[in-house]
Amino acid sequence: MAGATFALAFVCSQAAAATYVLKNVELPSSYRVHVTGPGVDKYLRMGDQLLTFEGLNPFLAFCLDVYHNAKIGAQTSLYADGVYESPEYGGFPVSIVTMKEINGLLHKAALLADNDPNRDYIQGGIWAKQGNIVTSTNATVQAGIDFWAASTYQVSGPIFALESIPTARGVLRQAYASPVAVPEPATWALMIGGFGGAGVMLRRRRATLALT
Numbered sequence: 001m002a003g004a005t006f007a008l009a010f011v012c013s014q015a016a017a018a019t020y021v022l023k024n025v026e027l028p029s030s031y032r033v034h035v036t037g038p039g040v041d042k043y044l045r046m047g048d049q050l051l052t053f054e055g056l057n058p059f060l061a062f063c064l065d066v067y068h069n070a071k072i073g074a075q076t077s078l079y080a081d082g083v084y085e086s087p088e089y090g091g092f093p094v095s096i097v098t099m100k101e102i103n104g105l106l107h108k109a110a111l112l113a114d115n116d117p118n119r120d121y122i123q124g125g126i127w128a129k130q131g132n133i134v135t136s137t138n139a140t141v142q143a144g145i146d147f148w149a150a151s152t153y154q155v156s157g158p159i160f161a162l163e164s165i166p167t168a169r170g171v172l173r174q175a176y177a178s179p180v181a182v183p184e185p186a187t188w189a190l191m192i193g194g195f196g197g198a199g200v201m202l203r204r205r206r207a208t209l210a211l212t
Contacts, residue, residue, distance in 0.1 A: 021078055022052075022054075023054050024074050025073065025075065026052075026072070031138065033134050033145070034136075036132065047120040048120060049062065051176060053162075059178055062126055064084055064176060066127055079163060079164050079174075080162065080163055081162050097154070103156070104151065105151060106179035108148075108151070117141075121145050124136075124141075125147075160177065161175050161177040162175065162177075
């Protein structure tokens with residue numbers, strides 16, 4: 001995004017790295033929120049997302065940054081896989097503890113049913129943990145964001161993610177992480193095995209987690 005100064009530390013396994021074409025992004029449900037922080041002041045649609053990559057079945061994912069021009073719906077964008085390390089927004093790195101807490105939110109999201117609004121609130125919690133202020137005019141939504149932003153539940157290990165490969169014009173920058181095991185071709189399965197498999201991604205279980 002023009003005018004935004006940021007860097008994403010994104011480490012890929014050279015033996016397993018691959019690229020994928022993002023074909024479609026869906027927001028099953030979302031809430032309009034105001035996100036402010038180092039180098040960002042914008043209104044976004046907050047919610048868990050359903051991504052469809054060429055050659056892969058659709059899977060649940062969460063946005064790992066707010067510096068992007070990603071769009072909803074059909075598209076053709078190239079992404080690379082790897083381990084998401086420590087993003088720096090406006091020169092403010094995210095601590096190891098915070099990365100573990102973000103990983104914890106991803107794992108919590110894997111426990112939620114498809115229609116549970118907490119999955120949307122978790123997206124806001126992820127942005128908040130990255131040093132942003134996420135606000136909603138809806139008191140219930142705000143309470144949900146604040147609840148997950150304050151969560152201290154931690155999960156060690158890398159966050160497996162897909163980050164956009166900038167076009168020649170540098171238009172698109174985006175990174176997604178999935179808390180579920182992705183239905184994948186053999187190459188993706190081998191890559192996940194290289195990162196430690198179960199320690200990186202969880203299979204979704206349909207158990208509702210109460211916001212209490």
